[in-house]
Amino acid sequence: MRFLRRFLTRAANFTARRRGDQRLREEMEEHLALQTAENLRAGMPPAEARRQAVLRFGAVEAIREEYHDEQSLPLIANLLQDAHYALRVLAKSPGFAAVAILTMALGIGATTAIFSVVDATLLHPLSYPQPEQLVRIEDDLPGVGARDVGMSVPEWKDLQRSGIFEYVSPLGGGSVNLTGSSQPARIVFLTVAPNYLALLGVKPELGRWFDPADQTPGFTLEVVISDGLWKGAFGGDPHILGRSLRLDNDLYRVIGVMPAGFHDPGRTPQQRNTELWAAAGFADAPAPTPLRNARFLPEGVARLKPGLTIAAAQSHLDALVASLQKQFPDDYPPQSAWAVRLVPLKESVVGNVRQSLMLLLGAVGLVLLIGCVNVANLLLARASARGREMAVRQALGAARKRLVRQLLTESLLLSLLGGMAGLAILFSTRGFLLQLVPESLPLLNDISINWTVMLFALAASVVAGAIFGLAPTLQTGRLDLTHMLKLQGRGSKGPAEQTHTRRLLVVTEFALSVVLMIAAGLLLHSFWDLYKVRPGFNSQHVMAVQLWLPVPNDPKTDIYGSSAQEAPFLRELLSRGRSLPGVKEVALGSNASIPLDHDRNLSPLILEGRDMQSRQPPVVERSDVSPDYFHVLEIPLLRGRLFSDLDNEKGPQVAVINEAMARTYWPNGDPLGKRLRVNPAKPSWITVVGVIADARTESLAEASVPQIYLDVYQTTARDLVVFLRGQLDTGAIPGEVRAQVQSVNPELPVFGARTLDDALSASLSERRFSMEMVALFALTALLLAGLGIYGTISYVVSERTREIGIRLALGAQTGEILGMVLRQGLALAIGGAAVGLVGALIASRLMAGLLYGVRPTDPLTFVGVTLVLTAVALAACYIPARRAMRVDPLVALRYE
């Protein structure tokens, strides 16, 4: 309390610039008068009495100083004085100030921009109450090499009863046809347990959430919708609560609208854009019979009991898993090694962008560092010009500490001004910058310039200022007064030390640039390889348009329930598709057949006559396609045959597989004629009739993923895609397809139209983003390093003008002078490159996970970058070298 009070009084005095000078003087006067009077009484002569009184009082000036320090805040007063002086000094050299502040503004602005993304995604907890208690539940079967296989209804019930969790909710996602709003629409929805919103702890903006205790076995027929859907499809209808809507023809009632900023904590961008939540008990139609080994609940999230850490919960869970395995040995064969993993929900949302973001932050940090080195270089040049000023001030008695403090104040002022300018730039361009961020980035909407980000910018400015302020300061610390005064008087060569420091700075700059350039080079190389990779299918002139055949909860109302019911619609769709303008070929497929889409459709695989060793069959990517699919995408047939018109709903079931699948499951035999099943519940066998070449339809980075294709006429795929090849008018096609589809069935939404070229390019968007950003940073670094070496070599040349003049006068050839200067620059560049290559080796190993097709030690990139940097260094040195060549010996000598 006392200290606080004292501090506040001092601060108040400081701000009011109140000085108790008058009071102190009066008190001292009185004091001396009293003491003098007493001395007189003791018999001293008057003059001596006064003198003794003064002696007894002590050093008046020191006491006044101490008194004022006590009264106010001397540290801040000095700081302000320094800052004031620094401002005047900077204003006197506006060119220098502008360059330094701009460099810092760019460095700090860019670093802060990347940090704001890191802050929103990696540092911030999810915006739900007690986010640390939210976990994702992932079931693994490490014994058969399967991860995240989902859980079954009995397992879910076990978890809920276990006492470890407050709530557990399975998630089943997808998209669904919404009718009953203005247009039939395809929306992203999530099937959850009735406790889901209570689990997240987010209250709807309007209405209520589901009753967490609801025990309805099937769908509760109540839905909560997103703010976006409410405002979009329902035009912000104020009477939305209680309104009915149809999802795949089933009637549901809206009971709540989520707040505007709410996003589902999903793993995929699609799930994070969920527009509707429907609650279900997962125990009745349309869900299958809840068997223990039927893992049809694809995902699960849970909230831990209060006070339980994830580690503690995991150990309880391991015990539960062990006891279940004992209790149901048939369902959990030991070789599959069933295990349940708890992943922090936050981690499951942002885990896969961590590496890219850290790479970006590291890259931009290096740019900032290089900027600091550049400004340090500028400051050094100024320090040599101001060496005399410093020497004079020191000679006049300024404490060295005080001088250093003043220089640091100057550099801090520079970097703070730079930081402010950077923030201002960031603030005014934030809308534009946000557009550059790929939309798939999780928590994109949370990115903002908040207090943490501002604080970061401040910290970055202070650290940067300290870093570049340090170099010239150290120099001043070592100042040799007489030497400086003498030297600077003649304006000749500065101390050798300074040139050393400058060279060291340039070497540092080059080393940092090499690291950045190599990182960028490797990413570019990876991207280029992926871009140039032959995907194995032809994406040109192909468009994909999606539609969905509804699955009502009651099978009796399902008009597409069997392949016999669905086939006529498919044929109609194909023939109408062919009639569209410009279309040459048409094919149909299920969602999974869209190349490079995120949708995966894994089917269990049971091979005839094979002992699968366990009841956990392997899984394989499955697509349902029409016979023309392979023609449209130009995927070549290797063996056997493709589907024909005879493989229809009446014929025996057949399959086409890709080479990777043939290699995996029949490594030594012929897969043709072999039989398999993809649904454990269906006893009929499917015959393999053909093998096609591998195509990178899952991901451009994966050369061969086992795939099986079934004939779409023999299955009941509801997620349909129309592929159209020809000279298409991409703007008109979606509308034309919609018109054709809706003239057959007006309730069907048509959506997701895109060209395959776009899909191809979209699948690279995240890589492209980080590649472009790092490349941008690397270019900036290169530019700064070039400027740095240019500045230093120019300085060295101007320092040595006299020497060069003498050399020329003594008969040196201009070519030799040129070579001499270039050699000097080259030595710096090579020194920097050597250090940088070591750093790059470390950095590239750290980013190995982001690379494709290149090794972290890719010699082409390493050599190429070194050459480019050397070329830039030579070019930057060439200008001062030319100047050196043109030195007129007469002028140079006379000038001195």
Next chain:
Amino acid sequence: MLPVGNQNGDAMKQRTDVRQGTLALMVLRTLDVLGPLHAYGIARRIEQISGDVLAVNQGTLYPVLLKLEQEGAIASEWGASENNRRARFYRLTRAGHKLLQTETREWEQTAAIIARFFDVKAEDLP
């Protein structure tokens, strides 16, 4: 012999150095005993009581007084001195009373502990 130059120099070294904290405690105690007093009075009183063993530059008192005042332990106002001149009088505030009590207690405890250390002889130790 007449004193020449700064006699404080050598004299200071012989006398015990007084730390600011101790000086503050002395100021508080003086005001506690004698009531409101001007700075000169306080200085003289401290000199008298310490028997000139603690000779401080009287001026050093002023920063200490200011510090105590800014902490709220003492308050000051203008008044008339004994020879009817304007002088600033300092008095203890309620907070100052409390501060004096706690400081005194702490000081006594410290002194007692130190005293016990000096009393202990080698043969007393087990």
